[in-house]
Amino acid sequence: MGHHCCSKQKVKRGLWSPEEDEKLIRYITTHGHGCWSSVPKHAGLQRCGKSCRLRWINYLRPDLKRGSFSAQEERVIIDVHRILGNRWAQIAKHLPGRTDNEVKNFWNSCIKKKLIAQGLDPKTHNLLPSHNKNHACNVSQLHHQSSTPFTINSHMKMGESHSSVDMNTPFITLPTPQPPPPQLPLHPPLQEAIQIPTNFPYEDLNTSSTNTTLLWNIKEQSSNHPMDFTSTSLENTPISSSFNPLEYGYTDENCLWGSNVQPLEAQAMNHHQQQLQHQEQQQQPKLREMDFDDSNEEKGQDMETSYNKSHFDLEFMESTLMPCSIYGNTGSMEPLAWDDC
DNA sequence: AAGCTAGTCAACCGCCACTCC
DNA sequence: CGGAGTGGCGGTTGACTAGCT
Numbered sequence: 409m410g411h412h413c414c415s416k417q418k419v420k421r422g423l424w425s426p427e428e429d430e431k432l433i434r435y436i437t438t439h440g441h442g443c444w445s446s447v448p449k450h451a452g453l454q455r456c457g458k459s460c461r462l463r464w465i466n467y468l469r470p471d472l473k474r475g476s477f478s479a480q481e482e483r484v485i486i487d488v489h490r491i492l493g494n495r496w497a498q499i500a501k502h503l504p505g506r507t508d509n510e511v512k513n514f515w516n517s518c519i520k521k522k523l524i525a526q527g528l529d530p531k532t533h534n535l536l537p538s539h540n541k542n543h544a545c546n547v548s549q550l551h552h553q554s555s556t557p558f559t560i561n562s563h564m565k566m567g568e569s570h571s572s573v574d575m576n577t578p579f580i581t582l583p584t585p586q587p588p589p590p591q592l593p594l595h596p597p598l599q600e601a602i603q604i605p606t607n608f609p610y611e612d613l614n615t616s617s618t619n620t621t622l623l624w625n626i627k628e629q630s631s632n633h634p635m636d637f638t639s640t641s642l643e644n645t646p647i648s649s650s651f652n653p654l655e656y657g658y659t660d661e662n663c664l665w666g667s668n669v670q671p672l673e674a675q676a677m678n679h680h681q682q683q684l685q686h687q688e689q690q691q692q693p694k695l696r697e698m699d700f701d702d703s704n705e706e707k708g709q710d711m712e713t714s715y716n717k718s719h720f721d722l723e724f725m726e727s728t729l730m731p732c733s734i735y736g737n738t739g740s741m742e743p744l745a746w747d748d749c
Numbered sequence: 750a751a752g753c754t755a756g757t758c759a760a761c762c763g764c765c766a767c768t769c770c
Numbered sequence: 771c772g773g774a775g776t777g778g779c780g781g782t783t784g785a786c787t788a789g790c791t
Binding site: 421422423424458459462463466467509510513514516517518 | 760
């Protein structure tokens, strides 16, 4: 049973030949695709329009990146997936040059298994029940072990095939300690909260200076942050974005959100932060300017540039921000992410 | 070398939403 | 308003390949 547009036609199925690819490319580059249902006829292809569209979008489009997923891309996938669930097209929008199909395949073939191997439910990103009973002791051991999900593994280089990534490779790789880019000053609350500790046992990923975001210094912020991390054994543990601290009774939305964007609700914690929040609100227009929007992606903007900005565009934020209560509520991500799955 | 297995990924299927008439 | 046509999306399949025995 085919699609409406091709159900009456005699169409070829299966893999595309180089000749078919060439016909499709030639037609679309000269005429544009217009109405997809008419493309095969005009291009001289025995395919249905839907198949042509898919072939173009997933394989022939000139702005496709191809190749292996980088650690950064993997991190974005995990972070966005935690919010949106299996909305591959939405996730792919945050990965210039990647298609939803690619992201979906990568998730199913690699990330999902890694999450499971680390005891995380790939749907909820929470610890699997079988791991819950031991997680307290695991947490205390985390920073003593060299192969925990929170240690840094330098094996995965940029562009390395994901198929070669071992299951202990952390989802989050840490950036080189450095001040934020001068052109993108952090919001005052984040300047306080997000500081790169100098004593993390990480290794440079050999990536550029812009690889971001999901890191903060628990130790430093604990003095005036309502969530007192000094009492935990995670004191010096870099937090993986795939690791879901909601399980431990505190939120990590700052980890989740890009370095320049965070949910406003999460900040209204104490008087000092309320003052800072006021300052931040005044900077909202700047936030918009820094959004990682689709127009940049369409221009084939380099990933590194994109990561200088937020991982999340405004539409994405609006679609995911929920009432304040969710940020302090264990398990609150489920209704956010899974209400339609 | 042959057979088996698991992983990868391109492509298809089926559903939904939107637009147009 | 309702049906047809179409685009878009997520789930699934199956061909192909690499690695292991």
